[in-house]
Amino acid sequence: MQVESPPTRTIWRSPDSAAVEIIDQTRLPAALETCRLTSLEDAAVAIRTMQVRGAPLIGVTAAYGVALGLAEHADDDALAAVIATLAGTRPTGRDLFTVLAKMRDALAGLPPAERPQAAWSLADELAEECVRTCRAIGQHGAALIERIAKDKKGGPVNVLTHCNAGWLACIEWGTALAPVYVAAERGCDVHVWVGETRPRNQGAALTCWELGSGGIPHTLTVDSATGYLMSEARVDLAITGADRVLRDGTVCNKIGTYMKALAARDNGVPFYVAVPETTVDRTTSPGPGAIPIEERDAGEVLRASGRNAAGAHDSIAVAPLATAAFNPAFDVTPPHLVHGLVTEAGVGPATPEGIEALFGPAPEGRPA
Ligand code: MRU
Numbered sequence: 037m038q039v040e041s042p043p044t045r046t047i048w049r050s051p052d053s054a055a056v057e058i059i060d061q062t063r064l065p066a067a068l069e070t071c072r073l074t075s076l077e078d079a080a081v082a083i084r085t086m087q088v089r090g091a092p093l094i095g096v097t098a099a100y101g102v103a104l105g106l107a108e109h110a111d112d113d114a115l116a117a118v119i120a121t122l123a124g125t126r127p128t129g130r131d132l133f134t135v136l137a138k139m140r141d142a143l144a145g146l147p148p149a150e151r152p153q154a155a156w157s158l159a160d161e162l163a164e165e166c167v168r169t170c171r172a173i174g175q176h177g178a179a180l181i182e183r184i185a186k187d188k189k190g191g192p193v194n195v196l197t198h199c200n201a202g203w204l205a206c207i208e209w210g211t212a213l214a215p216v217y218v219a220a221e222r223g224c225d226v227h228v229w230v231g232e233t234r235p236r237n238q239g240a241a242l243t244c245w246e247l248g249s250g251g252i253p254h255t256l257t258v259d260s261a262t263g264y265l266m267s268e269a270r271v272d273l274a275i276t277g278a279d280r281v282l283r284d285g286t287v288c289n290k291i292g293t294y295m296k297a298l299a300a301r302d303n304g305v306p307f308y309v310a311v312p313e314t315t316v317d318r319t320t321s322p323g324p325g326a327i328p329i330e331e332r333d334a335g336e337v338l339r340a341s342g343r344n345a346a347g348a349h350d351s352i353a354v355a356p357l358a359t360a361a362f363n364p365a366f367d368v369t370p371p372h373l374v375h376g377l378v379t380e381a382g383v384g385p386a387t388p389e390g391i392e393a394l395f396g397p398a399p400e401g402r403p404a
Contacts, residue, residue, distance in 0.1 A: 039246065091277070102119065308378050
């Protein structure tokens with residue numbers, strides 16, 4: 037369905053029934069379309085096919101998926117099966133597992149008859165909490181941008197970002213882009229360098245679309261241009277989101293983040309990661325191979341996709357047809373390359389002590 041006026045959120049309850057609506061992000065930037073999720077399967081497919089994507093939005097969609105999945109049966113077996121289905125959609129982003137653990141812990145102690153309504157209420161609360169959290173991240177991060185603007189004495193603050201960690205990846209505001217929106221709202225002159233983020237081009241398709249809709253000046257570059265930009269002193273600050281942050285400050289984010297962090301370190305550009313507590317994984321022990329990295333279809337690398345002149349989805353081969361391709365969706369940036377974490381609790385170092393100072397001691401509990 038083509039929508040008349042743009043929605044202000046990425047996911048919302050249908051007013052008429054127990055269903056949710058989403059912006060279908062696979063259709064952007066060519067078309068702003070919404071689609072309706074009425075079942076557990078709809079929610080799982082939306083996450084798996086990346087109609088919704090971005091760690092916090094995946095988490096909230098999963099929360100609504102639990103509510104949808106309990107509509108007919110809500111006994112212990114049904115609850116476990118619903119959670120297992122959603123947990124199997126995408127492996128890397130932490131919010132999915134944080135949210136499923138919260139849903140399980142809140143619902144398991146209730147009589148089955150009360151679970152569906154409680155699941156809807158909790159999903160609504162998690163969506164609202166995500167909005168509040170992102171706004172707070174924006175406020176803390178905007179101060180960093182404003183400080184650079186003051187020191188710079190003229191010209192825009194040039195912020196480099198990667199992938200899409202804006203409102204499309206959350207419910208509103210975003211994580212990495214929230215500081216940009218808040219700084220712009222407060223009158224700061226800010227310009228964003230957007231890396232295209234091959235192979236799925238979330239930077240080109242989604243970040244450029246949302247920054248354009250929000251009136252934020254921005255320029256798209258190929259991913260490999262960002263080292264050059266930093267070496268030419270054309271980047272004041274880099275901010276990305278994260279799919280998972282470990283308790284020592286290790287950052288897992290969209291493939292290509294590590295290269296940007298290396299280039300930032302080599303050129304003295306502060307590299308920040310904006311992240312809500314729901315993305316922080318305090319259970320998994322840091323170390324090689326600790327984080328499950330999603331490996332996606334080789335076809336995403338072997339072909340380039342987009343809309344043709346008629347507006348239809350199209351893809352063309354960019355390599356010889358028999359070429360082998362490797363397509364990891366995320367990479368891991370060690371904490372020593374991260375200047376700081378921008379969170380809802382403030383800005384702090386990407387260290388065990390920094391994370392504990394921001395969020396307190398690690399809570400008890402197990403992920404889904
Ligand atoms: O594969 P995606 O599009 O879900 O990956 C998204 C990212 O890597 C984002 O940077 C991350 O989820 C942070 S979103 C606030």
